[in-house]
Amino acid sequence: MTWRLKGSVEKVLPWFIPLLLLIGWQTLSWMGTIPERILPAPTQIIVAAYELMGTGELYDHMSISLGRALAGFLIGGIIGFLFGLFNGIFRFADLLFDTSIQMLRNIPHLALIPLVILWFGIGETSKVFLVALGVLFPVYINTYHGIKSVDKKLIEMGKAYGLKGKELFFHVILPGAMSSILVGIRFSLGVMWLTLIVAETISAQTGIGYMAMNAREFMQMDVIVLSIVIYALFGKLSDVIARYFEGKLLKWDR
Amino acid sequence: MKKVETQGMNVSLNSIEKRYDQRNVLEGLDLKIEEGEFVAIVGKSGCGKSTLLRLIAGLENSNGGTIELDGNTLSGLNEQARMMFQDGRLLPWKRVKDNVCLGLSSAGSKEKAIQALEQVGLKDRLDDYPSQLSGGQKQRVALARALVHDPSLLLLDEPLGALDALTRIEMQGLIESLWEQRKFTAILVTHDVEEAVAIADRVILIDNGKISINQPIHLPRPRQRTNPDFSMYVEEILARIMNRKSKNHYSIVVNQESPIIS
Ligand SMILES: Nc1ncnc2c1ncn2[C@@H]1O[C@H](COP(=O)(O)OP(=O)(O)O)[C@@H](O)[C@H]1O
Ligand SMILES: [Mg+2]
Numbered sequence: 001m002t003w004r005l006k007g008s009v010e011k012v013l014p015w016f017i018p019l020l021l022l023i024g025w026q027t028l029s030w031m032g033t034i035p036e037r038i039l040p041a042p043t044q045i046i047v048a049a050y051e052l053m054g055t056g057e058l059y060d061h062m063s064i065s066l067g068r069a070l071a072g073f074l075i076g077g078i079i080g081f082l083f084g085l086f087n088g089i090f091r092f093a094d095l096l097f098d099t100s101i102q103m104l105r106n107i108p109h110l111a112l113i114p115l116v117i118l119w120f121g122i123g124e125t126s127k128v129f130l131v132a133l134g135v136l137f138p139v140y141i142n143t144y145h146g147i148k149s150v151d152k153k154l155i156e157m158g159k160a161y162g163l164k165g166k167e168l169f170f171h172v173i174l175p176g177a178m179s180s181i182l183v184g185i186r187f188s189l190g191v192m193w194l195t196l197i198v199a200e201t202i203s204a205q206t207g208i209g210y211m212a213m214n215a216r217e218f219m220q221m222d223v224i225v226l227s228i229v230i231y232a233l234f235g236k237l238s239d240v241i242a243r244y245f246e247g248k249l250l251k252w253d254r
Numbered sequence: 255m256k257k258v259e260t261q262g263m264n265v266s267l268n269s270i271e272k273r274y275d276q277r278n279v280l281e282g283l284d285l286k287i288e289e290g291e292f293v294a295i296v297g298k299s300g301c302g303k304s305t306l307l308r309l310i311a312g313l314e315n316s317n318g319g320t321i322e323l324d325g326n327t328l329s330g331l332n333e334q335a336r337m338m339f340q341d342g343r344l345l346p347w348k349r350v351k352d353n354v355c356l357g358l359s360s361a362g363s364k365e366k367a368i369q370a371l372e373q374v375g376l377k378d379r380l381d382d383y384p385s386q387l388s389g390g391q392k393q394r395v396a397l398a399r400a401l402v403h404d405p406s407l408l409l410l411d412e413p414l415g416a417l418d419a420l421t422r423i424e425m426q427g428l429i430e431s432l433w434e435q436r437k438f439t440a441i442l443v444t445h446d447v448e449e450a451v452a453i454a455d456r457v458i459l460i461d462n463g464k465i466s467i468n469q470p471i472h473l474p475r476p477r478q479r480t481n482p483d484f485s486m487y488v489e490e491i492l493a494r495i496m497n498r499k500s501k502n503h504y505s506i507v508v509n510q511e512s513p514i515i516s
Binding site for chain 1: 348
């Protein structure tokens with residue numbers, strides 16, 4: 001038996017447990033059960049955010065992190081997408097590049113951090129490079145796979161109806177590969193944030209990760225937790241954006 | 255815009271051979287189809303019916319023999335032919351009207367698509383996605399998509415195979431009436447002998463890579479399935495497919511030129 005719930009209840013219910021946890025956390029902090037040096041209260045984090053916003057520090061760090069994420073994502077995503085496209089469509093490119101890319105894919109990109117620091121220092125290049133590298137492979141794999149697995153019968157149909165080259169690509173192949181490509185993009189957004197967090201935490205002089213590491217030196221628990229919350233919000237935001245585009249591009253797929 | 259009357263096309267297959275990996279599918283198949291004729295092809299699964307249609311559509315090359323269309327040897331895609339497939343093969347990401355417009359040059363394509371959909375009785379579903387349609391409706395869209403090009407040759411590869419009996423009879427009527435209006439040449443592959451006899455001028459059986467019967471159907475249209483002659487045709491052809499002797503006294507002669515039932 002399924003329970004029929006009113007629309008408003010369906011909207012609110014998923015937030016019930018998070019809200020309860022938040023209230024519990026706040027209460028326990030007030031009562032002193034959770035010591036401040038272990039985990040500051042939600043209100044303290046809000047205050048910290050407010051103060052950092054006042055000095056403009058928070059905005060600077062956030063925009064720098066966001067810029068790195070975007071730059072790395074675009075560079076890696078576009079390279080991965082193009083390679084996936086060409087290797088998926090052209091047999092020659094496939095034979096020439098795929099094996100090499102599959103080999104490189106097996107290197108965990110975060111293992112390259114020491115090398116990347118030696119190559120590029122701890123400036124912007126190293127962060128953008130690492131993010132791009134991390135994003136490239138999931139986008140590549142899913143684009144490649146998406147194109148390879150477009151229904152051969154639909155391609156044959158397209159040819160029978162006189163489509164070729166560009167038309168066949170835009171009417172049949174690309175839309176057929178789209179859901180797989182979007183899976184790759186969703187996944188790579190996760191990789192993007194993870195890579196950025198690690199890179200900024202290990203070596204940076206700006207950005208959210210740096211803010212957290214810097215706060216650690218001064219035992220500013222509220223700022224550390226704030227950084228984590230900001231990363232989580234960024235992650236959630238990119239997921240929402242990705243879902244929005246999925247809904248738009250795959251609205252035929254119900 | 256008034257529909258121009260489409261002319262059919264002569265199709266002549268001369269000792270067509272087709273192999274896949276050393277396995278012969280078609281072995282010296284000969285067939286002549288008159289302009290405006292409706293031919294049905296039957297035969298066991300895997301005997302090469304779809305392969306034959308793909309060859310005529312120019313989607314594949316034969317390993318021997320020639321295909322002539324109105325006297326011209328086919329090479330490359332057959333531009334004047336349109337194919338309708340069993341599984342419809344609509345593009346799921348395009349709305350009905352955009353599916354029908356596929357491959358049309360843009361000028362006036364919207365109007366043509368609407369007109370074609372009107373002819374198959376689906377004018378009110380223009381903006382739906384294929385996933386919102388029933389099996390029969392999808393095939394109507396596929397039919398509209400084929401006809402919008404005014405093909406002089408319509409190739410139908412078991413287009414009704416997946417439909418329920420009632421929808422199938424309805425669709426047979428639709429295909430027949432569109433063919434009568436527009437006079438294109440039609441080649442219908444079907445596994446339903448009754449369907450073949452109901453709709454075609456001639457029924458052809460492919461066996462062992464060749465044509466083993468070539469049976470004109472001399473029944474007046476519209477054809478009544480209750481007509482005893484109708485059942486006789488069906489039974490004869492079925493008997494031949496199953497390689498058994500029919501219990502009728504008639505037997506269809508293998509020789510293409512002189513079928514016994516006439
Ligand atoms: N692209 C292909 N590659 C290899 N074998 C094929 C291919 N297409 C068809 N065949 C083979 O050719 C034979 C005839 O196939 P087909 O024309 O689809 O049969 P039918 O439509 O009469 O059921 C089958 O044995 C099938 O396995
Ligand atoms: Mg077939």
